[in-house]
Amino acid sequence: MKTAPISQEHESRARVLIADAFAGTPGRLRLFGAVSVTACLVFGAAGFLLVNHLDNSLGQERAHAAQLVRIQTIRTSLVKADANATNAFLVGGLEPADARAAYVDGINSAAATLAEASNADAASASELQAVNKVLANYTGLVESARANNRQGFPIGAAYLRQASKSLRDDALPPLETLVSAERKRVDSSANAVGHAQDGVLLLLVVVVVCLLVTQIWLFRRTHRVINLPVAFATVLVLVTGVIAIGVMGWSRGRDDKAREGPYTQTVALATVRIDAFDAKSSESLTLIARGSGQPFEDRFKSVAADARRALVDVVDPRTRSSFDVYLVRHTAVRAADDGGRYDRAVAMATGNGAANAAFGAFETSSRHALTQQSTELSDALAHARFPLLMLSLLLLAAGVVAAIVARRGIAQRLQEYR
Numbered sequence: 001m002k003t004a005p006i007s008q009e010h011e012s013r014a015r016v017l018i019a020d021a022f023a024g025t026p027g028r029l030r031l032f033g034a035v036s037v038t039a040c041l042v043f044g045a046a047g048f049l050l051v052n053h054l055d056n057s058l059g060q061e062r063a064h065a066a067q068l069v070r071i072q073t074i075r076t077s078l079v080k081a082d083a084n085a086t087n088a089f090l091v092g093g094l095e096p097a098d099a100r101a102a103y104v105d106g107i108n109s110a111a112a113t114l115a116e117a118s119n120a121d122a123a124s125a126s127e128l129q130a131v132n133k134v135l136a137n138y139t140g141l142v143e144s145a146r147a148n149n150r151q152g153f154p155i156g157a158a159y160l161r162q163a164s165k166s167l168r169d170d171a172l173p174p175l176e177t178l179v180s181a182e183r184k185r186v187d188s189s190a191n192a193v194g195h196a197q198d199g200v201l202l203l204l205v206v207v208v209v210c211l212l213v214t215q216i217w218l219f220r221r222t223h224r225v226i227n228l229p230v231a232f233a234t235v236l237v238l239v240t241g242v243i244a245i246g247v248m249g250w251s252r253g254r255d256d257k258a259r260e261g262p263y264t265q266t267v268a269l270a271t272v273r274i275d276a277f278d279a280k281s282s283e284s285l286t287l288i289a290r291g292s293g294q295p296f297e298d299r300f301k302s303v304a305a306d307a308r309r310a311l312v313d314v315v316d317p318r319t320r321s322s323f324d325v326y327l328v329r330h331t332a333v334r335a336a337d338d339g340g341r342y343d344r345a346v347a348m349a350t351g352n353g354a355a356n357a358a359f360g361a362f363e364t365s366s367r368h369a370l371t372q373q374s375t376e377l378s379d380a381l382a383h384a385r386f387p388l389l390m391l392s393l394l395l396l397a398a399g400v401v402a403a404i405v406a407r408r409g410i411a412q413r414l415q416e417y418r
Contacts, residue, residue: 033410044399051392054196061189062381068182072270079277081106086284204241229409233402240398254384262377268313275307322362329355
């Protein structure tokens, strides 16, 4: 029965003690001291978290960019394999060894990269597994086409057309969806980079204002020009904050340059190669159809136009010029075929023929350019993260030291009232 009055008495005493602690000038000193110490600690902790957020955002951007490259590699490998399979089919009988090796290389590269991409991102595993099933079906159809083609059976062409159709209808669309998703993730991570820097700037302004207000109040109350410990805390926070903003700005600049340079080039080159291999496959299918391949030639024109648009963003001159040469050689192939010189057209489009050689030069130059740009992209994003771990620890340490020093400065003034 006496619990309630005792509890009320304790609460009343607590309120009196709190009121006494913050009453008069000593109380206000304690209040300003608490605010200053809290502001410094918040500066250290929040700065640490914001820089870590920047580091994580750059890490995620790099991971998504790497996954984007993997998916584009899968797409490229599939259309490369198909381009070589259809080109080898044109020769008839036992296909050229180099074309067969290029086909096998494309299939192996696609299968290996599918596994790697699935392990790297579990969210994409189901789509990639479906693509893998299409790949297995595709290779089976190609082998049936090869077997019939060796024996001169016309049905081999039907198997080959079915294989190419399954690839374009069932494998490439889900991969294109994944590419779009990864590009959005890269953009989202890049936007977070700017938010982290803005957060540190806002934090710095708020904390410095708190410490300056404390300095001004101390000057008015104690009639002393400066409180050295609080001033030191203010300078420490200000200098560390400016360093942090500068370093984060540098990281952000490296990220922007990576996106404007290697990232843009990687996406453009991958797109060009995918469209180009698709065009090469359509060229072969047009010839295989022998007079009824206009739908494949229409597809050639469509994907070649897409490749030309993507080439606008490609800076490598060899890739641009070699693709233009290939288009000229393709025109000659079509002229020969349309003019009744079918064997001549096939010879130009296969082996050491002019069109095939021009496409080989494009494939080599674009592959080297893509490898270089994707490597530069990964390195640039890694370098952008390099100083951030030390910076986060510096901010945390500066916040703690500033809080201790500021508390000491307030304690000196409190001593004068005892």
